[in-house]
Amino acid sequence: MDDRLTLIEQLSQKGEKAENQDFTGLSARNADWKGISFYRCNFTGATLSDSTISGCRFEECNLQKTNLKAARIVGSVFLKCSLKEADLQSAVLEESGFISADLEGAKLARLDLTHATFEDCNLKNAGLRAVKLTALQLAGMTLENADLGESDFSNLILMNMDFSRTRLDAAVFKNAHISESIFFEANLEGADLSEARIENTRFTGARLRKAVLEQALTSNTDFSLANLIDLQAKESKWQRCKFTGANLSNADFRSCAFFGCDFSKTQFSDARFNDADLVGLSFFQAKLRGTVFKNAALASPDMEEVDFPKADLGKQNLPRANFKGANLEEANFAQANLKEADLSYSQLTGAKLSLADLSRASLAGAVLNRADLSRANLERANLNFAQLEQAKLQSANLTSATLASAKLSGADLTQANLSNALLEEVELSQAVLTGANVKGAKIKRKEKKARCPECGGVLDNSGKCAACTSAEGAELLLKRKLDLNPLIFFLAVLAGPLLWVLDSSFYLAKSPFLAAAFFGSLLIGILLSIAAVVLGFTGERKQSPAASGARFVSLFNIAAWVLVGIYVLLGKG
Numbered sequence: 001m002d003d004r005l006t007l008i009e010q011l012s013q014k015g016e017k018a019e020n021q022d023f024t025g026l027s028a029r030n031a032d033w034k035g036i037s038f039y040r041c042n043f044t045g046a047t048l049s050d051s052t053i054s055g056c057r058f059e060e061c062n063l064q065k066t067n068l069k070a071a072r073i074v075g076s077v078f079l080k081c082s083l084k085e086a087d088l089q090s091a092v093l094e095e096s097g098f099i100s101a102d103l104e105g106a107k108l109a110r111l112d113l114t115h116a117t118f119e120d121c122n123l124k125n126a127g128l129r130a131v132k133l134t135a136l137q138l139a140g141m142t143l144e145n146a147d148l149g150e151s152d153f154s155n156l157i158l159m160n161m162d163f164s165r166t167r168l169d170a171a172v173f174k175n176a177h178i179s180e181s182i183f184f185e186a187n188l189e190g191a192d193l194s195e196a197r198i199e200n201t202r203f204t205g206a207r208l209r210k211a212v213l214e215q216a217l218t219s220n221t222d223f224s225l226a227n228l229i230d231l232q233a234k235e236s237k238w239q240r241c242k243f244t245g246a247n248l249s250n251a252d253f254r255s256c257a258f259f260g261c262d263f264s265k266t267q268f269s270d271a272r273f274n275d276a277d278l279v280g281l282s283f284f285q286a287k288l289r290g291t292v293f294k295n296a297a298l299a300s301p302d303m304e305e306v307d308f309p310k311a312d313l314g315k316q317n318l319p320r321a322n323f324k325g326a327n328l329e330e331a332n333f334a335q336a337n338l339k340e341a342d343l344s345y346s347q348l349t350g351a352k353l354s355l356a357d358l359s360r361a362s363l364a365g366a367v368l369n370r371a372d373l374s375r376a377n378l379e380r381a382n383l384n385f386a387q388l389e390q391a392k393l394q395s396a397n398l399t400s401a402t403l404a405s406a407k408l409s410g411a412d413l414t415q416a417n418l419s420n421a422l423l424e425e426v427e428l429s430q431a432v433l434t435g436a437n438v439k440g441a442k443i444k445r446k447e448k449k450a451r452c453p454e455c456g457g458v459l460d461n462s463g464k465c466a467a468c469t470s471a472e473g474a475e476l477l478l479k480r481k482l483d484l485n486p487l488i489f490f491l492a493v494l495a496g497p498l499l500w501v502l503d504s505s506f507y508l509a510k511s512p513f514l515a516a517a518f519f520g521s522l523l524i525g526i527l528l529s530i531a532a533v534v535l536g537f538t539g540e541r542k543q544s545p546a547a548s549g550a551r552f553v554s555l556f557n558i559a560a561w562v563l564v565g566i567y568v569l570l571g572k573g
Contacts, residue, residue: 002026012036109147113137129167135159149187314352334372344382354392418443 004023008031011018017037026046035055042062049069056076063083070090078098085105097117104122109129118137123146130150135157147167154174161181169189179199189209198218203226210230219239223246231251240260249269257277263286270290279299288308298316304324311331319339323346330350337357345365352372359379367387374394383403390410395417402422408431415435423443452465 005031008033008036 004021004026005028007021008018008023008028012034015035017039018041019039021038021041023041023043023046026043026048028046028048029050031048031051031053033051033053033056037057038059038061040060041058043066044062044064045066046063047067048071049067050071051068052072052074053076054072054074057079058077058081059079061078061081063078063081063086066083066086068086068088068091071088072092072094073096074092074094076096078096078101080100081098082102083098083106084102085107086103087107088111089107089109091111093111093113093116095115097119098121099117099119100121101118102122103126105125105127106123107127108123108131109127110131111128112132114132114134114137116137118141122142124142124144126143126146128143128146128148128151130152131148132152133156138153138156138158138161143161143163143166145165145167148163148171149167149169150171151168152172153176154172155176156173157177158173158181159177159179161178163186164182164184165186166183167187168183168191169187171188171191173191173193173196175195176193177197178201179197181201183201183203183206185205185207186203187207188203188211189207191208191211193216194212194214196213196216198216198221200219201221203221203223205225206223207227208223208231209227211228211232213231213233213236216233216236218236218241220241222242224242224244226243226246228243228246228248228251231248233251233253233256235255236253237257238259238261241258242262243266244262244264245266246263247267248263248271249267251268251271253276254272254274255276256273258279258281260280262282264282264284266283266286268283268286268288268291270292271288272292273296274292274294276293276296278293278296278301280301281298282302283306284302285305286303286307288303288306288311291308291311293311293313293316296316298313298318298321300320301318302322303326304322306323306326308331309327309329311328313336314332314334315336316333317337318341319337321338321341323341323343326343326346328343328346328348328351330352331348332352333356334352335355336353338361339357340360341358342362343358343366344362346363346367348366348368348371350370351368353376354372354374355376356373357377358373358381359377360381361378362382363386364382365385366383368391369387369389370391371388372392373388373396374392375396376393377397378401379397379399381398381401383401383406385405386403387407388403388411389407390412391408392412393416394412394414396413397417398421399417400420401418403426404422405425406423407427409427409429411428411431413431413433413436415437416433417437418441419437420440421438421442423441425444428443428445452468455465455468457465457468
């Protein structure tokens with residue numbers, strides 16, 4: 001028997017304190033300790049599983065990696081102790097307290113901790129999966145990176161809690177009140193927050209995939225960069241929440257109410273807002289492909305630069321909505337109210353806008369090619385620089401609309417009302433104006449300027465192309481337009497005398513200096529002849545007989561004097 005166990009039994013009987021004792025690796029399974037005080041004792045790696053520890057006090061003790069599995073700890077206190085990586089699985093904690101204790105990495109999974117006290121304790125990286133806790137206990141814990149998955153926090157009031165990077169997957173917060181708390185990068189996948197009340201809380205970067213927030217009330221909360229894919233949030237209410245950069249793909253917001261929320265740069269693929277009330281929302285640069293707003297009430301939304309092709313917003317009431325620079329290709333706005341809306345520079349190719357109210361709307365610079373605007377109300381609309389090629393504008397109301405520099409090539413304006421409209425510098429080639437009302441309209445077709453047949457550039461008043469004129473000099477050699485015949489002939493004639501007259505004189509002289517001059521003039525003559533040949537082949541295709549003869553003379557000079565040079569060198573050798 002371990003003498004240390006005997007010592008502990010004696011201390012227990014006498015009610016004395018064990019101080020500065022070393023119990024490292026002690027094996028005390030099924031021990032029964034009562035009323036013992038341990039001060040600065042070391043229990044590192046000790047085995048106390050299945051033991052009963054009642055009325056004991058551990059102060060400043062080291063219980064790192066201690067095995068307390070299935071232990072029954074009653075009325076005991078752990079003050080300023082280290083229980084790092086201690087194993088308390090299946091243990092029973094009754095009326096016991098952990099004060100300023102370090103439980104980092106400790107194993108406490110599936111414990112009922114509601115009858116224990118935790119004050120200023122460190123539970124970083126601790127295993128607390130499926131535990132039962134009270135709000136008061138949580139307030140006294142540091143839980144960063146702790147595993148609280150499957151834990152039940154239902155009906156708790158959680159204030160000023162820090163769950164940063166904590167595992168809370170499948171945790172239950174049903175009907176909980178969460179405020180002033182932090183869930184930075186926490187894992188809440190599959191968590192149940194239905195009917196919860198969440199205020200002034202941060203879920204920045206948190207993972208809430210498949211989380212449930214049905215009938216929850218959330219206000220002033222930040223979900224920026226959070227993963228909310230497959231979120232279930234039917235009949236929930238959201239006020240002044242921030243979702244910048246979050247992923248809400250396939251989220252279910254049916255019958256929800258949103259007020260003053262920011263969805264800037266958010267991913268919304270296939271999200272559902274059916275029958276939702278959406279007031280004062282910003283979707284700046286959001287990706288909304290496949291998102292459904294059926295029967296939703298969208299009040300003054302900011303959809304600037306959204307990516308929402310094939311959007312179905314037919315019959316929507318969207319006065320003064322901002323769609324500036326948005327991608328709305330093939331979108332459906334049929335019978336929608338877009339009065340005074342801003343659709344400038346938006347992409348609306350192939351969009352359906354028939355019977356839509358676009359009075360006083362801005363469509364400046366918008367691309368509406370092949371769009372259907374038949375019977376649409378465009379009274380006093382701004383369509384300056386808009387592209388409406390092959391657009392359908394039959395019976396459209398364009399009274400007092402401005403279409404300066406608009407492109408209407410191939411557009412159908414049959415029976416359109418263009419009274420008092422401004423159509424200056426417009427392109428109307430192949431446009432149909434049958435039965436159109438142009439009373440009081442100012443129409444000025446855009447004159448087609450003559451263009452250069454070579455490069456397509458605009459010709460000046462003298463009929464010349466500035467681009468081609470400036471480039472002509474640089475391109476003469478490449479295009480073989482420069483007349484090089486005089487230069488070729490000159491080089492051939494100059495090379496001849498240098499070779500035949502000067503070289504003969506130098507060769508007849510016997511001095512070393514004149515011999516060097518002979519070889520120098522020979523080299524110069526050969527190089528000039530080569531230049532004449534090269535220029536002859538880079539000049540114009542159609543050259544004079546004189547130029548062809550000059551080339552022949554140059555080739556003869558090269559061949560002849562190469563042979564002469566070889567002869568002289570061999571003779572000297």
